[in-house]
Amino acid sequence: EADIYQTPRYLVIGTGKKITLECSQTMGHDKMYWYQQDPGMELHLIHYSYGVNSTEKGDLSSESTVSRIRTEHFPLTLESARPSHTSQYLCASSEVDKGQPYEQYFGPGTRLTVT
Amino acid sequence: DAKTTQPNSMESNEEEPVHLPCNHSTISGTDYIHWYRQLPSQGPEYVIHGLTSNVNNRMASLAIAEDRKSSTLILHRATLRDAAVYYCILRPPGGGADGLTFGKGTHLIIQP
Numbered sequence: 054e055a056d057i058y059q060t061p062r063y064l065v066i067g068t069g070k071k072i073t074l075e076c077s078q079t080m081g082h083d084k085m086y087w088y089q090q091d092p093g094m095e096l097h098l099i100h101y102s103y104g105v106n107s108t109e110k111g112d113l114s115s116e117s118t119v120s121r122i123r124t125e126h127f128p129l130t131l132e133s134a135r136p137s138h139t140s141q142y143l144c145a146s147s148e149v150d151k152g153q154p155y156e157q158y159f160g161p162g163t164r165l166t167v168t
Numbered sequence: 169d170a171k172t173t174q175p176n177s178m179e180s181n182e183e184e185p186v187h188l189p190c191n192h193s194t195i196s197g198t199d200y201i202h203w204y205r206q207l208p209s210q211g212p213e214y215v216i217h218g219l220t221s222n223v224n225n226r227m228a229s230l231a232i233a234e235d236r237k238s239s240t241l242i243l244h245r246a247t248l249r250d251a252a253v254y255y256c257i258l259r260p261p262g263g264g265a266d267g268l269t270f271g272k273g274t275h276l277i278i279q280p
Contacts (some may be wrong), residue, residue: 098267120200145212156214
């Protein structure tokens, strides 16, 4: 059973609010990811991190920002939420690849609705 | 990137084995074959992966063709909880962003 947690699970918030989506893992994984997924659609990588103080942008451009101050914690922040940010946000973690790609473990996701 | 081809959907009965095929005819010699599944309203879940040899774990078995151009995920005794979309993906050896890119996958329907 993967130990990766996301809070909140559901969030409905008004336009212009600042929000932070929390993601924590207890597996000691160095690599962490944020994906965005609309219902029935593909996953899109928006941020990833190789470890503490490392953050990189993913394939899909996003107005969100991330930070990695502790190994276990990888929060995502939207400074000013807009309806276009409505989506499901999925956090994942894995070991750093050492010659082979390791599996990624996903949290349950945060379903964000911006009104 | 090498692509995979899977049937859009498959149906099986509860407590029967399920064989989910995946074609990857352009696989490179170093690509690993990974399977994930996504249950409704949940995040993806890793199932199994392999390189050349068949693999077994508590969730499933992975049978890889000798030429590596296809593989089959085997659920030995399907339950209703196995109803999900199953994704077969190819992943190169480590490094880089390593974001997962899923295709449309196979929607597995389990009948009670």
